Amino acid sequence: MAELTHPVAVSGETVIDALERQAASCAHIGSPLYASLLTGLTADHLSGGLTAELLEGVSDRPIHDAVPLRYLATAHRLALHGEAPELAVHYPSCGGAWAGRDITDDYLSVVAKHRGEFVRGLQRNVQTNEVGRAAVLAAGFALVAARSGLPLRTFELGGSAGLLSHWDRFAYDTGATTMGDPGSPLRFGPEWYAVAPSLQADVHVVSRASVDVSPIDVGTDAGRLSMLSFVWPDQHERFVRLDTAIEIARRHPLHVEAADAGDWLTERLAPDAPDGVASVVFHSIVWQYLPPATRDAIREALASAGARADPDRPLSWLRMEPATREHADLRLTTWSGEEPHEELLAHVGYHGADVTWLAPA
Numbered sequence: 001m002a003e004l005t006h007p008v009a010v011s012g013e014t015v016i017d018a019l020e021r022q023a024a025s026c027a028h029i030g031s032p033l034y035a036s037l038l039t040g041l042t043a044d045h046l047s048g049g050l051t052a053e054l055l056e057g058v059s060d061r062p063i064h065d066a067v068p069l070r071y072l073a074t075a076h077r078l079a080l081h082g083e084a085p086e087l088a089v090h091y092p093s094c095g096g097a098w099a100g101r102d103i104t105d106d107y108l109s110v111v112a113k114h115r116g117e118f119v120r121g122l123q124r125n126v127q128t129n130e131v132g133r134a135a136v137l138a139a140g141f142a143l144v145a146a147r148s149g150l151p152l153r154t155f156e157l158g159g160s161a162g163l164l165s166h167w168d169r170f171a172y173d174t175g176a177t178t179m180g181d182p183g184s185p186l187r188f189g190p191e192w193y194a195v196a197p198s199l200q201a202d203v204h205v206v207s208r209a210s211v212d213v214s215p216i217d218v219g220t221d222a223g224r225l226s227m228l229s230f231v232w233p234d235q236h237e238r239f240v241r242l243d244t245a246i247e248i249a250r251r252h253p254l255h256v257e258a259a260d261a262g263d264w265l266t267e268r269l270a271p272d273a274p275d276g277v278a279s280v281v282f283h284s285i286v287w288q289y290l291p292p293a294t295r296d297a298i299r300e301a302l303a304s305a306g307a308r309a310d311p312d313r314p315l316s317w318l319r320m321e322p323a324t325r326e327h328a329d330l331r332l333t334t335w336s337g338e339e340p341h342e343e344l345l346a347h348v349g350y351h352g353a354d355v356t357w358l359a360p361a
Helices: 015-028 033-048 050-055 067-080 104-113 116-121 131-148 163-168 221-229 236-249 261-269 292-306
Strands: 152-158 169-172 179-180 193-195 204-211 257-258 278-284 316-320 330-335 342-348 355-357
Touching: 015 033, 015 050, 015 067, 033 050, 033 067, 033 104, 033 163, 050 067, 050 104, 050 116, 067 104, 067 221, 104 116, 131 152, 131 163, 131 169, 131 179, 131 236, 131 278, 131 316, 131 330, 131 355, 152 261, 163 179, 163 193, 163 204, 163 236, 169 342, 179 316, 204 261, 261 278, 261 292, 278 292, 292 316, 292 330
Parallel strands: 152 204, 152 278, 193 355, 204 257, 278 316
Antiparallel strands: 169 179, 316 330, 330 342, 342 355
C-alpha cells in the first residue's frame, strides 16, 4: 500500500516523475524530512549519481510501484536495525532529531556502504498497512452490523500483515458513540472525525481471514522491522500507532495467506455462507495495485456469492480507495436477496484522519 496521496499510474511516467511526485506528497501529508530528502535525491538522480544507478530499470511504472518509497524504506530499515547511525541521528523513529538541514549526503553514504541491501530492497513492494484507516473502516463495519443485526465474518484483501483485520480490537470514540475494546492500547478519539458516524458498541466478529500476494509476518522481528520501515521516520504518532497494532496482532495471531486475491476469494466464497452471519469483504488502498484479471475475479466471486445472499446471510463489499488527490472514499455494496445496493459512506484522508461521514444514520 503505497503512500502517494493519489497513487495512480501516469502515462509515460519516469523515475524523476516518481521522485518529484513523492516529494510533493510528503510535503502535503506532513513529512518535511522526507520532502527535503527526496528533493536532494532528485538532484542526485539528475546528476547521474547513485540514485539514478539504482532506481532506473527497477519498474516500468515507478510512480505506481512507489519506487522512491522502496528506496527510503530500505535506508529506514537499516537505521532501525542500528546499521546506519549517520541516518538514525536524524530520524525521530530511531531516537534522533532532524534539524531541518539537507541530509542527502548522509543518506547516499549509507547507500554506498550497503548497495547490495538497496538492490534487494528496491524489489520489495511497499506495505504500510496503515492502521489509521481503521477509524473509517470500523464505522463501515458498524453500519453493516446495525443494518443486518448479525455478527460478522471478515475477509481482508491485500492485507499485508493483516493488522486491519484486528480493527475490533482497537477502541473508537467519536465523542457521541463508542465502539471496540475499551481497554485497547490503540485508541481513535473524536479528533479523527470531521463529521462523525454513529458507532455500534456490540459488533461481534466470529471469524476473520486475510490474503496478500506477499504477506509480512509481524510475529517475527524481521517482519516487524519491515513494517515499521515503511512509515516516514518523522511521523512519530503513525510510528507508535503501527507498533501498537503490531503488539495487538502478536497477541492474536492471524495467518495472512499468500495467494492471488481473486483466486483466494473465489475459493473462500464458493461454499454457501452460514446462516445468521453477515460476510464482509474489505480492503483499503489496494484496488489499483491488483492486476486486471485479479480485479475481474474478485468482482465475479462477489457477484456469484451475492446472488446466493439473503437477509439471514448478507454479503457486503467495503472498500476505502482513492477518489481525489486529497481524499479517498469509503464505499459499500450490499447483497441481501435483492439487487446489489452501492453507496458512498464517507470521505477520508489517505492515512485515515478527517473522516467525513456521509451516510444517513
